[in-house]
Amino acid sequence: MWFHDRLPYNGFVQRSPRASGDGLNVFLDFLRWWVPWEPSVTAVVAFAGAAWLYWRGARRSPAGAPRSRQLLFWLGLFTIYLSLHTHLDYYAEHEFFVNRLQQFGLQHLGPFLVVLAYPGVVLRRGLPLSWRVRWLRPLARSTPVRRIAGFFLNPWIASLLFVGVMLFWLWPSVLFYAMLDWRLYRVMNWSMVVAGLLYWWLILDHRPKPPARLSPGMRVLVEMLVMVPLIVAGAYITFTTVDLYPIYSLCGRAFNGITPATDQYLGGLILWIPGAGMSVLAAIIAFGHWLRLDAKGRLPRNRRQRELIRARNAAAMRQSAGPDAFAGSTEKTV
Numbered sequence: 001m002w003f004h005d006r007l008p009y010n011g012f013v014q015r016s017p018r019a020s021g022d023g024l025n026v027f028l029d030f031l032r033w034w035v036p037w038e039p040s041v042t043a044v045v046a047f048a049g050a051a052w053l054y055w056r057g058a059r060r061s062p063a064g065a066p067r068s069r070q071l072l073f074w075l076g077l078f079t080i081y082l083s084l085h086t087h088l089d090y091y092a093e094h095e096f097f098v099n100r101l102q103q104f105g106l107q108h109l110g111p112f113l114v115v116l117a118y119p120g121v122v123l124r125r126g127l128p129l130s131w132r133v134r135w136l137r138p139l140a141r142s143t144p145v146r147r148i149a150g151f152f153l154n155p156w157i158a159s160l161l162f163v164g165v166m167l168f169w170l171w172p173s174v175l176f177y178a179m180l181d182w183r184l185y186r187v188m189n190w191s192m193v194v195a196g197l198l199y200w201w202l203i204l205d206h207r208p209k210p211p212a213r214l215s216p217g218m219r220v221l222v223e224m225l226v227m228v229p230l231i232v233a234g235a236y237i238t239f240t241t242v243d244l245y246p247i248y249s250l251c252g253r254a255f256n257g258i259t260p261a262t263d264q265y266l267g268g269l270i271l272w273i274p275g276a277g278m279s280v281l282a283a284i285i286a287f288g289h290w291l292r293l294d295a296k297g298r299l300p301r302n303r304r305q306r307e308l309i310r311a312r313n314a315a316a317m318r319q320s321a322g323p324d325a326f327a328g329s330t331e332k333t334v
Helices: 022-033 041-060 067-084 088-092 096-116 120-126 129-141 143-152 155-170 172-180 182-203 216-239 247-251 260-295 303-312 314-319
Strands: 006-009 012-015
Touching: 041 067, 041 120, 067 088, 067 096, 067 182, 088 096, 096 155, 096 182, 096 260, 129 143, 143 155, 155 172, 155 182, 155 216, 172 182, 172 247, 182 216, 182 260, 216 260, 247 260
Parallel strands: none
Antiparallel strands: 006 012
């Protein structure tokens, strides 16, 4: 709602409270932005736990967490929190293009920055040593955990989840019910985060295979393949004349000046251009890792070299299915 800077009062022109206290109002609006629209204890615990572990691990292992990586991690965690647990949630429930911005932060930008920081070792070292020895190590080596991690970290499963989760929640009837049911809405948001973390871990892994699950060339190819459905879905939503998401008009829109057609057009563009742009950036980073590994002679040239690398990385392969290897390792592989 807009207010005039001056309001008539008893024949005189009196400055409104908003005009006289602009600085205070701006500050209060800023604080109000960080109040969650739908508070979640799960979100608070998850973000607080991740922040505490990384802060503690970075202090205990500064060599594994240079300032550039720390910046990437905190920016990624901030992006996910901003998209998931602030007043942005209100606008995402009332405008389709804001919902696309939110999902872009949850599935693309936020997880991308977190994984690019390679926080696996730092997070692990944030745990007390007794916890790592008594609980984490046996859990990571247990058969159920290894099978579950091996399934979801399978390159093709993770890639299909990344695309499938995005397209599933974009389906008009599915999104309709997600906007009406807060439980389904939270499942949607968290599934985007998890799918993004799993997928970017595969693409941005800077190690050779093994211990990485994809070879450097396959990372580039997979990223190019995943980009295609993003472009197709974004282009269709952008140019279709059908109102695909009438739920936003039924629930009431946050911005009166934006028509349903414009809202849908902007949402399609956000899915199309920034989404494809992130894929191109990831492919460039993966290609850079490929060149770097090749220049250092760490890529196998023949079967004998592949077997030698597998033997040298046997220990890393045993850990690659567990939580320790999530988002890669900061340690160099010989």
